[in-house]
Amino acid sequence: MSLDALDAAIAPTFKDExxxxxREFSDSRPRSxxxxxxxxxxxxxxxxxMALALADAPRCNASAGDPLxxxxxxxxxxxxxxxxxxYNETYGQRFLIEQKVSPLHPAEAFAGTMDCYDLHDDAVIDWKFAGARKMTDVRRDNDPGILYRTQAHVYALGCERTLGVEPKKVRIVFLPRAGFSTGAVVWEESYDRDRAEAAIDRVQALLLMVDDLRAVEHPERFDLFPTTPLQCEYCPFHRPQPTGPHECAGG
Structure with a gap:
């Protein structure tokens, strides 16, 4: 094979580029x-x-998952x-959109940007643009999953404390990435302040444990924290064969 042919064979295709x-654009965004x-x-x-994240441990799996x-x-x-x-401009103010809220307001800890608050029925709304498998699971089980469910209630607590509103329900709207708006699935339940506060209390307790164990100075002590496998392939600390104390093989 000639050098020109070899160069052509190993040159990146446009798909590779x-x-x-x-990937480069995704990694440069503030969210990433x-x-x-x-x-x-x-x-x-x-x-x-959670303990590794709270300690701001070095990531080993920052490129987990496809960015698309x-x-x-x-x-x-x-x-x-x-x-x-x-809609607001045409019919009057109904939706509070993209509001930064904190469940510990005025502290900024655990703050985030809420997608939408519907003033008509005091509902916190979170948009999810889901793939076919997730859409099927939500339709079948009528369950958004623990991550999305907790997130919605924490946002509601943030709205209550930051915006001074009184949420009555949380609503997660699953919109299909491939499909039509008529295929959307809307899941909702009554706002549960206790659920949100329990999630925050747990994380604060983990933060105290990280400090008490001096895990930052002794990273081998992160192994004392229980591992509960869930979507390990997307965890920034996941490595199938760990090479250091900040890495986890998952389950």
Missing amino acids: LIGML LQTRLGPSELGHPCDKK PSLLGSAGHSLMEQALAA
Whole structure:
């Protein structure tokens, strides 16, 4: 094989370049650069993952997962923001959109940006742009999963304390990434302040344990935190064959 033919064979295709472009763009966004815990993570059942995150431990799996679903989700959230803003302008103020809230207001700990608050029925709304498998699971089980469910209630607590409103329900709207708006699934339940506060209390207790164990100075002590496998492939500390104390093989 000639050198020119060899160069052509190993040269990246446009698909390779595109994947790299999307990865680089995704990694540069503020959401990807964020390291502090937000409402979307407070319901994760794995104590070890939470402890490592609270300690701001070095990530070994920062590129976990394909960036496209997240990018499409961000685009979808932007679209919904525009659609609801147009509704407000035409029919009057109904929706509070993209509000930064903190469940520990005025402290900024665990703060996040709530998608929407519906003033008509005091509902906190969270948009999820889901793939086919997740859409099927939600339709079948009528269950958004512990992460999304806890996130919604923490946002509601943040709205209560930051915006001074009185949430009555949480509503998670699953919109299919491939499909039609008629295929959307709306899950909702009454706002449960106790659920939100329990999630925050748990994380604060883990933070105290990290401090008491001096785990930052003695990272081998992170192994004392129980591991509860859930979506390990997306965990920033996951490595199938760990090479250091900040890495976890998962379950």
